[in-house]
Amino acid sequence: MMIGVMALQGGFAKHCETLSKLGTNWCEVRAKEDLKKIDGLIIPGGESTTMLKLLKDEGMFEPLKEFTSSHPTFGTCAGLILMAKRVENPSQDSLGLLDITAGRNAYGRQVDSFNQLVNIPIFNTEPFELIFIRAPQILETGSNVTVLARCQDKPVLIQQGFWLGATFHPELTNDTRIHQLFLSIVNQRRSVAA
Amino acid sequence: MAESLLKLKTGLAEMLKGGVIMDVTDATQAKIAEDAGAAAVMALERVPADIRREGGVARMASPKKIREIMDAVSIPVMAKARIGHFVEAQILEEMGVDFVDESEVLTPADEEHHINKHAFKAPFVCGARNLGEALRRIAEGAAMIRTKGEAGTGNIVEAVRHLRTIRRDIRQLTVLDQEELMAESKRLQSPYELILMVARDGKLPVPNFAAGGVATPADAALCMYLGAESVFVGSGIFKSEDPAVRARAIVKAVTHYKDPKALLEASYELGEPMRGIEIEKIAQEDMLQTRGW
Numbered sequence: 001m002m003i004g005v006m007a008l009q010g011g012f013a014k015h016c017e018t019l020s021k022l023g024t025n026w027c028e029v030r031a032k033e034d035l036k037k038i039d040g041l042i043i044p045g046g047e048s049t050t051m052l053k054l055l056k057d058e059g060m061f062e063p064l065k066e067f068t069s070s071h072p073t074f075g076t077c078a079g080l081i082l083m084a085k086r087v088e089n090p091s092q093d094s095l096g097l098l099d100i101t102a103g104r105n106a107y108g109r110q111v112d113s114f115n116q117l118v119n120i121p122i123f124n125t126e127p128f129e130l131i132f133i134r135a136p137q138i139l140e141t142g143s144n145v146t147v148l149a150r151c152q153d154k155p156v157l158i159q160q161g162f163w164l165g166a167t168f169h170p171e172l173t174n175d176t177r178i179h180q181l182f183l184s185i186v187n188q189r190r191s192v193a194a
Numbered sequence: 195m196a197e198s199l200l201k202l203k204t205g206l207a208e209m210l211k212g213g214v215i216m217d218v219t220d221a222t223q224a225k226i227a228e229d230a231g232a233a234a235v236m237a238l239e240r241v242p243a244d245i246r247r248e249g250g251v252a253r254m255a256s257p258k259k260i261r262e263i264m265d266a267v268s269i270p271v272m273a274k275a276r277i278g279h280f281v282e283a284q285i286l287e288e289m290g291v292d293f294v295d296e297s298e299v300l301t302p303a304d305e306e307h308h309i310n311k312h313a314f315k316a317p318f319v320c321g322a323r324n325l326g327e328a329l330r331r332i333a334e335g336a337a338m339i340r341t342k343g344e345a346g347t348g349n350i351v352e353a354v355r356h357l358r359t360i361r362r363d364i365r366q367l368t369v370l371d372q373e374e375l376m377a378e379s380k381r382l383q384s385p386y387e388l389i390l391m392v393a394r395d396g397k398l399p400v401p402n403f404a405a406g407g408v409a410t411p412a413d414a415a416l417c418m419y420l421g422a423e424s425v426f427v428g429s430g431i432f433k434s435e436d437p438a439v440r441a442r443a444i445v446k447a448v449t450h451y452k453d454p455k456a457l458l459e460a461s462y463e464l465g466e467p468m469r470g471i472e473i474e475k476i477a478q479e480d481m482l483q484t485r486g487w
Contacts, residue, residue, distance in 0.1 A: 010233075013208065131205055
């Protein structure tokens, strides 16, 4: 199994560290050729406008759209914004995967960034430290979207088929449970495909 | 609590990795920078090249100007405070600026002390020329380090020197005996705990970016090769002939710094770069990098 981490811009390094900790093979994805060798993709946080610009300028947007439509993909923060079908504040283009409306910078600026311990029912043991940095909010979810965790009453971790999205940054903690969840989705998908 | 606050601060720095942070002096420039793919903008009154030319005391930009820039873009906005001027920093934090640069480009307000950055919720970036300086700033609470280079010159030589120095200092720590680390802490004039951390991890405990003298896509890529995780571009963009094209090219160069083909493409038809100054032609008292201690 090979996991790609989109490394055009943003918090890709910490995702790579987390995957190394789990003993998973990973590679950086900077060009469309890189998509050929991976089974699943992580789109990190960072600036969604910057990533979008780079994807489009280099003809990578359409290949990425095609890849992600049929492969497990996990987006954190800006990654989730890129995966959302609808984006607000301001509205912008996206890969159109997750049936949600994402509001950018919905909690405010950096001084409003925060962290909070939250119980995630599917893990049901230790609470998870959620780190929100200039985070987006999930404003609406379609009926095919499963909300895995809420914080302050808002959905913050969601799954739709083999797509996973978080408005916070699990890669900035030492807690690997959400990455493990994604790896299990990739494994499942591979066994279905095989 | 302090530890979780630091996580939020360095977390934003993590999100800026692999990106370009561009100096802008008004909303129009900010928009050009954002459209070109800047990961953040630095709001200031004058770019370093103009500060250098015009002289006088360089201070924090006017809040009105910063506000105008914050309203124009959705990416993070940074602003500079003078070294040691914690009140300027308080004002910037109150405004909701996303990152404060305690910068040698502005005229220092305190010739002995830097700001106690732990006291702020806003993250800080500080300049450094070597590992000792970087670790002193981190001990004071900086969430990001950038090399100082020599701002406003369009000359990359000082940034290269500082990147190489920091990288060499770090490598050296990783091969020393445990007994030697205290002496190294004394030599570098930085806290023993941080020295131990760097010796163990082989890197700074916070992200390390480059700044000072970046004028071309190749300059930016060179910084990335030398261990920078992102690049600040000051005068290099808006003092060039075609800022929008150059800004986009530098963004591309940072992402694809290991790909000479992409770098060649990024370096094509850029128009004239900023003029640039040789470091030997600058009087010692006009050097910006020697500010800060």
